[in-house]
Structure formats: structure tokens, C-alpha cells
Amino acid sequence: GAGVSQSPSNKVTEKGKDVELRCDPISGHTALYWYRQSLGQGLEFLIYFQGNSAPDKSGLPSDRFSAERTGGSVSTLTIQRTQQEDSAVYLCASSLAGTQETQYFGPGTRLLVL
């Protein structure tokens, strides 16, 4: 079946603008994760959704970052008033259940804030 998809693939924006990044997880996967990866670095956890439970937002770097997951499927990561340090690849992953299972990653959205 289809894998995790993300859109857009690339996004260039100006400092101070808001951006929305979208993630479509694998159908039937109850867990969804957002990560950020700066150039040449490892993955930084941002937020985790599991079913109807309250999301784990412990990785969000500031209150400019928010995410929602509608209907237990599609998720949107919103960055308000973008800053240059927000430039990174934003990766989404989904898994059948929680973190004890394999995560399947999307191709990522490369965000560049000018």
C-alpha cells in the first residue's frame, strides 16, 4: 500500500511568515510523529500523536510550533512567525501502535526561511 506522504516537498518562505506542513500517514497507523533534522544532524523529536490520547508535545521548541491531527489520520504542523533557525527538513513518521513498533517515514519537507 501507499507509504507516508508529505507535502510540500520543499518550501521557501520569508522570515515572519507562517507555514503549514502536511503529513498523510499509512492507513491504519494509529501513531504519528513529527521530527526535525537540521543539516548534517540527527533527528529532533517534535510531537507524537497516539490514537485519541493527548499528544506528547514535549519536543516542540517554542510556542510558535503547533500540530494537529484530524480524524486520527492527516496531521498538519504549523510554524508561526518563522525564523531562519527554523530552516530544516521536517520528517513525519507513522507506526501501527506506539514507539515499540517500527516507524515508517515520509520523504520530508525541506523548509528554507530567508
Add this chain to the structure above:
Amino acid sequence: SQQGEEDPQALSIQEGENATMNCSYKTSINNLQWYRQNSGRGLVHLILIRSNEREKHSGRLRVTLDTSKKSSSLLITASRAADTASYFCATGRIQGAQKLVFGQGTRLTINP
């Protein structure tokens, strides 16, 4: 502090040789996973080893886990140019926040 630490940070070998990458972690884990990333985009899951397992194989991959030393190793045998990528370990914790914690990765280059 970083949970998973891969070692070395970069590794360059000749095609056909074996490549070994190591991962160390600090807290008790439920499982440890290895992922591969090509060209800075999406990660591909390679293998998952649970805390009660010591060794696991998948094709040319062999993963070991030593919970007493809090370390794991990934061995790629008979390397190929297509194995050139970054390799990350990720740990699933027993307690605390339920998320995978990734290391900084090992950049592997296979020279033809």
C-alpha cells in the same frame, strides 16, 4: 543529553569490506532500532532488536545488543556502493516520554 550516540561519526571503506557501526545509550530500553537515510530525506527502517534479544540478522545485516554495556552494533557484510548512506540508531525507552530517541548518525561511504 543525547540518548543514542553512534560511533564512528564517519566511516569510509572499500566495496566488499565489512562495515561496523556502534551505538551507545544511557537509559533502560525496550527496544533498539537501526535506520538508514539516503540524501538527507526519509529514513528507512532496517532492523529492530528487543531488549531480551542479543543478536539479530537480516540479509547482510547483523545487529547485536548488549544491555549490560548499553550498546549495540550494526554490521554490514560484503558492502556495496548502494550502502552509502547515514545510519542512525534509535531507542525506545521503558519509562518516560514514549518516543524514539535518535542518535546523530554514522555517515558511511563505500568506495568502488
